[in-house]
Amino acid sequence: MGSTQGNELRKITKNPKNRFYGGYESTAFRVAAAISQKNIGHDALSKVYENLLLSPGKNTQLFLARAANKRAYNKHIKSSIAYNKRRHELVFNDKTAEIKEGTTYQSGVDLNPSATSSASTEEIPDTIVRPTPTVVDKGNHTFIYFELETTGLGTSCDIIQLACVAGEDSFNRYVFPKSPITDGATAVTGLYVASGKMYFHKNKVDSVSVEGCLEDFTQWLKQYSKPLLVCHNGRAFDSINLLKTCQNNSFSLPIEGFVDSLFVFREALPDRKCYKLEALVKDCMSMSFKAHSAHEDVKALQSLVLQCKISCDVLLKHSFSVEYVTSSIDYKSKTDECLGSLQPLSNCLSKYMLRKIAQSGLSYQHLKMAYERGGPEGLENTLSETNSDGILRVAKTRSIFSKIINHFSN
Template sequence: MEPAMAVNILTTIKDKGHEVKTLVMDDDTMTISKFRSEVDKTIQKCSDKNHTIKNFTSSLYALQKDKTLQRKCDVSWCRYLQHPETYVPRNLPYGKYLSNQDLFDRLLQIFTTYAEKSDKLLTLGSTQSNESFNGLVSVKNSKNRFYSGSESTSHRVAAAVCQKNLGEEYLLQTHEELSLSPGRQTERHVSIQKKRKEREDSLRRTVAHKRRRNELKHSSQNKTTTTEMREGLSYKTAVDLAGYSSESTEEIPSPMQPVEQTPLPTACYTHVYFDLETTGLGLAEITQIEAVHNREEFSIYVEPKVPISLAATKVTGITYDGTTMFKNGKPVPCYPLEHALSKFQVFLQKFNNPVLFAHNCQQFDSVVLCHAMQSVPNLKLEESFCGFCDTLHLMKGILPLQKSYSQEALVDVILNEKYSAHDALEDWQKTLRQENFISLQPLVRGKCISENMAKKIANSGLCLHHLKLAFHRDSHDGIRILFSEKTNGKARVTNRTKIISSVSQFLQDQFSVPKS
């Protein structure tokens, strides 16, 4: 279809008396062969620079699953040959230099193909202006509208041609050609658009703009790659017939994002103390909401959409079989999240400027509640209270020399009483981190990572099972993406290539599984 259309266009141009000697085009079609056979045998072809670079890099990316390559270096520039005993190729997978004859042969084939056409590649052209014009036509003559069936399509394409050749001033010239006086609004519009284009063109040429554009591009790509790796397999042709295991779709937990803190303005506030029970640690789902102000109390159980973890059940005593919720073995009424938050909103509306207080609220309760509110945006629960206050930070200011700031320790010091209740978050964190740390002991015993690094990995919410999932999905890159995921501007675990390569090598030796 594309070659036939191109031949038709070029034949029309030739019939109008114009001579075409060279075509600048990509290498994806047989247009030039068809044109030479049907129209002009002497016409020359010049490859498009952008498409050539894209095709070359795509050929290299197609080999990304292979992690090794044979080396051919010179002692004048190769640090490996200069210092073979101490050299470490830190930027290569697993920290090892590359050696694989099959991959070498495939790379040699790619480079040989381009080397044989080096004379042709010396004179590359560019179709960027054509791509720009195509975009301009698509704006004025949109493909999702059937303008081609009306008389307006030729005028729309003509308007795009005029704007490409003359700029926005074509509107004024069109009016003058038709003996019409351009109105003030038209002149003002042309002036604004002209200045805007000049300003944007000037900005695009600056180094800062190009650097920022690349940063945003890489940031978006990294975010997409990280999310896809954590989520696992979600879409693939005939995926339902392939019999993938549940591990393929198991999601690796994301790092918890703390709530942004801003001081509240001076005013009279109502102190409302609240507590949440959830299905687990992190961005888990709410299973119970409790709140109190003086003698006003509120409590409601919430139906979760995900299973309640064993660690959470041990702390809260709450279980849910999909239809009935139990508290310490006794059935309790539970409601959908939207209904529960609506009831909580009615409770908060009884008070003047309520502020929600909780112990360690910044790291847990406020984050979970805000996440739940985002799933029910029409409720606008955030308009029913002024903000949060973390009593943990208050206690650190009041008792700066206190060794422990758990609720039990604070009640013992302030009230001189024994408090049998526990901080659910603290218990969950300790339980989860301990389980994560224990699961990482094979890496510590294998001298793959230190105990401090194992604690850091465990504290980030990751266990050995999560590392195996990441390695199974994208081998070395999966571990790198998981460890270097940005959280508040910092890596979730580490960016150090040595540690990432060491963990990847350990998993490859001990737990390597063929990819699905």
């Protein structure tokens, strides 16, 4: 006899439980027919005909030939590498889903108080996806050249200067920060605070609050049609800092999106090695300017774009929407939160691997839950699962698994 499970399934089709065949003589025949069909195939029917001294008709022979061909085809498919690989993936995904969902779908879960605790039913999240830039649609856009100076080098620093230029029109505000300006930022920008006053290279400047700056900036932007803010390296820094500051102060700017001029000049001047703004201005325009003064930066950037005759189509090609920036802010916030929780693993994993785990949406608590629910296999399944596009969540490296497993086992 072959596999018991398959025979049981065949018995159900020939001897269904919703009909009472147990009290009739046909039960034994039905069970025998089901098991014979599973183990021998439909050829068992021809042997029955032989024992009964009957000759199978034309339709019966045609049916048996088709059934035999189908059986042989299914056997060939099930023995293929692709079939077994897919079967393994489905089993793997089922196990991973059980680990991620906890005790939520266990039988009798409502009767077990420990199984309904928040720790047991909390789900391990799916992989978070890094946002991809979406180009702004074509239209009657106004390109406004824009720059920020901040209290530090990160994307969570306070704005201390915001400047824009659109043709001959310009906007420039110094912003009194709520957090201290780092020595590094002062060395670069020349801005600092002393005795409650703000200075630019030892010259006192008039400053406003961040709320006042955003209010003035909003009113200034309203005079332009579908404004796009053009900034150098804006995708990684300026756009995130600006919109994060707007979120923190409940402001919404009337803009269509941003353009990163760094990518514009990489396309326009592909043979260069350095794309810093001051180097571009020096080489393309044979002039220098006061770099890292936001107002001087935007005037230089506008002149550079005009000098290089960058078309509107090229600028739009390297644009990105406001929605992309807000999604990037959320993604970075989740990543930073997960990365902070993973510090207990810093003694056994590299900074690169910790960030990779965090970027997949996994925190220390999620790894701990995976280990408690499924042991080493549960942890491996969680780290090595793939998304709908076949992209690996974290890693399949045994050495990585063993380091994390040893941490939790100890």
